[in-house]
Amino acid sequence: xxxxxxxxxxxxxxxxxxxxxxxxxxxxxxxxxxxxxxxxxxxxxxxxxxxxxxxxxxxxxxxxxxxxxxxxxxxxxxxxxxxxxxxxxxxxxxxxxxxxxxxxxxxxxxxxxxxxxxxxxxxxxxxxxxxxxxxxxxxxxxxxxxxxxxxxxxxxxxxxxxxxxxxxxxxxxxxxxxxxxxxxxxxxxxxxxxxxxxxxxxxxxxxxxxxxxxxxxxxxxxxxxxxxxxxxxxxxxxxxxxxxxxxxxxxxxxxxxxxxxxxxxxxxxxxxxxxxxxxxxxxxxxxxxxxxxxxxxxxxxxxxxxxxxx
Numbered sequence: 001x002x003x004x005x006x007x008x009x010x011x012x013x014x015x016x017x018x019x020x021x022x023x024x025x026x027x028x029x030x031x032x033x034x035x036x037x038x039x040x041x042x043x044x045x046x047x048x049x050x051x052x053x054x055x056x057x058x059x060x061x062x063x064x065x066x067x068x069x070x071x072x073x074x075x076x077x078x079x080x081x082x083x084x085x086x087x088x089x090x091x092x093x094x095x096x097x098x099x100x101x102x103x104x105x106x107x108x109x110x111x112x113x114x115x116x117x118x119x120x121x122x123x124x125x126x127x128x129x130x131x132x133x134x135x136x137x138x139x140x141x142x143x144x145x146x147x148x149x150x151x152x153x154x155x156x157x158x159x160x161x162x163x164x165x166x167x168x169x170x171x172x173x174x175x176x177x178x179x180x181x182x183x184x185x186x187x188x189x190x191x192x193x194x195x196x197x198x199x200x201x202x203x204x205x206x207x208x209x210x211x212x213x214x215x216x217x218x219x220x221x222x223x224x225x226x227x228x229x230x231x232x233x234x235x236x237x238x239x240x241x242x243x244x245x246x247x248x249x250x251x252x253x254x255x256x257x258x259x260x261x262x263x264x265x266x267x268x269x270x271x272x273x274x275x276x277x278x279x280x281x282x283x284x285x286x287x288x289x290x291x292x293x294x295x296x297x298x299x300x301x302x303x304x305x306x307x308x309x310x
Contacts, residue, residue, distance in 0.1 A: 008167035010092050011186075014174045015083030016271060027084035033283050034077045040286035041070040044296070051299040057135040058124070061117045062289060064144060065246075068113065069282035072106030075099060076278045080176040093167075096178040101159040103177065107277075108205045109151030114247050115209035116143045118216040121240050126223045154205045161197045165189060175271060177278070206251060213247055242288050249281050 016026060044066045048054045079099065083089035091099070123134045158180055165187035175182040180198055187194075220240060290296045 008093060008169075008171045010090050011096050011167075011171045011173050011178070013079070013083055013089040013091060013176060013178075014172055015080070015089060015176050016275070023084040027081060030077065030084075030279060031081060033279055034073065034081070036287075037073045037077075037279075037283040038070060040283065040290075041066040041073075044286045044290065045070075047296065047299055047303060050303065054295060054299055057120050057140050058117070059295075060140050061113060061120060061144075064147075065110065065113055065117070066286055068106050068110045069285050072103060072110070073279065073282040075102045075106065076177045080279075083176060091178065096173075096183075097159055097163055100162060100178045100180070100183070101155045103179070103278075104158045105151045105155035107151075108154035109147050110250065111205055111209045112147040112150045113144075114243070114250065115212040115216075116147055117243055118213040118247070119143075121243060122216040122220055125220050125240075150205070154201055157201045158198065161194055161201075165194065175274070177274070179274060210251060217244070242293060245288055246281075246285055249284065250277055 017023065045063055048059045048063045048066075076099070079089070079091065120135055124131050127134065162180065162183050165183070166189045167186060168188040170186060173182050173186060184194055184198070217240070290300065
């Protein structure tokens with residue numbers, strides 16, 4: 001990438017609001033969100049790592065989900081917090097492209113990781129006798145490599161498309177981060193082809209995982225309905241409920257943001273959707289999995305008891 005492809009060397013992030021009276025309250029609000037996100041996800045990572053009976057495929061994927069949530073929240077939130085404290089939140093062109101790449105990498109990776117977790121639940125509930133063989137450590141590792149490969153491919157496609165654009169005199173990004181749609185709107189030579197690339201890549205990155213998740217849960221539901229005992233059904237539903245909530249929150253907000261042309265979705269409305277899945281969802285995920293998961297609660301209680309009485 002050479003300088004002839006763009007004349008703008010830095011961008012200004014508009015942030016969430018231009019009202020000075022709201023900046024400090026919003027700073028402390030989102031700082032609180034970020035602290036909860038960091039503590040929750042790193043805490044869950046540490047808990048899974050330190051608890052032997054959580055060393056199973058389900059928690060292997062949950063470990064990586066927490067890692068991804070921590071990383072992509074950290075890619076966005078610190079820079080957003082700066083916009084509340086400075087008159088101009090400047091980011092260099094190279095920094096903007098780097099933020100865009102890692103944001104896309106972690107978000108796409110999370111979408112495919114959620115589909116891998118759905119497949120894991122399908123095998124656990126529908127084929128419990130062969131679960132240990134089907135979800136062996138080697139298979140889990142291959143699935144994880146596939147997840148991160150899809151994340152890398154999606155990030156390269158989006159970042160490469162944006163880096164081919166020309167940015168002229170206007171360098172104010174109407175967003176709190178370097179996101180795809182605001183950069184398309186800011187560009188001098190954005191075309192239908194660039195929008196089509198975004199739509200196709202996002203459709204793949206959202207569509208394939210959603211289809212996998214839908215098929216997995218359709219088969220899970222069919223299997224649960226054949227369970228005769230009420231206790232067995234309740235346990236099966238309980239095993240899947242946390243994942244279903246996380247999937248709904250993540251894909252719902254992501255599809256709302258990216259599967260519409262920029263002309264249909266106003267950027268101010270897009271900010272709210274982006275805020276939800278970049279800030280709120282990573283904060284809620286560890287809370288959902290810890291508060292609704294008996295194994296995690298038991299492991300947390302035992303760990304705290306050991307620390308208190310040691």
